[in-house]
Amino acid sequence: MPILLIICLILITPLASAATVTNISNSPESVSPLLPGLQAPALxxxxxxxxxxxxxxxxxNKTSIVVVYRGGWCPYCTRQLKGIQAIESQIASLGAQIIAISPDSPDALAKSTIESPNYLLLSDNEMAYAQALGLAYFLDNKTATAYRNKLGVNFVDLDGNDRVALPVPAVFVIDKKGLVQFQYANPNYKVRLDEKVLLAAVTAASKL
Known part of the structure; x- marks a missing residue:
């Protein structure tokens, strides 16, 4: 990845919003996720x-597992979150915390069944964090229409245009200095990171 592009990915300010398209790809296959060794966005x-x-x-505060997911409406995301919750005690024993971030609104997050002092759900409903991580992409019109009509997903249009965006699902392990120590992102939203691999990554990061 060109150095200039990497710098752009990590310098997006907290003021970026859904109405400010700064780093949204045209397909999930063309996103450029933030690489290990770089500073995680501090939004x-x-x-x-x-x-x-x-x-x-x-x-x-702690080594952080940041899980970026598409929303509580996505069954693959729900399965992933529950899988990570199942190993939460092991994650906690390593001195790590889980931060799950999606475009869901705070109201939508409030309906989640995940409740834990070590498992925090956050709203990125303006897509600023997804853009800063290089994960955001535009849905094609057919997919956007299907999601809206069949799933009732409430997307925010970007820059006044009738285009909607989602993040490619990803998992980052971030150390106490805010540096990415591990990254997994897959444009195929049906394929998620195995919990055993995640535990190994967290174990390695916790020793730094």
């Missing part, structure tokens, strides 16, 4: 109560 997002949460502060 401010909202939790299920609508309260602001500073990611930089969270990074400093």
């Amino acid at each position: 401010t997002l909202k939790n299920s109560q609508g309260k602001a949460v500073d990611l930089e502060t969270l990074y400093k």
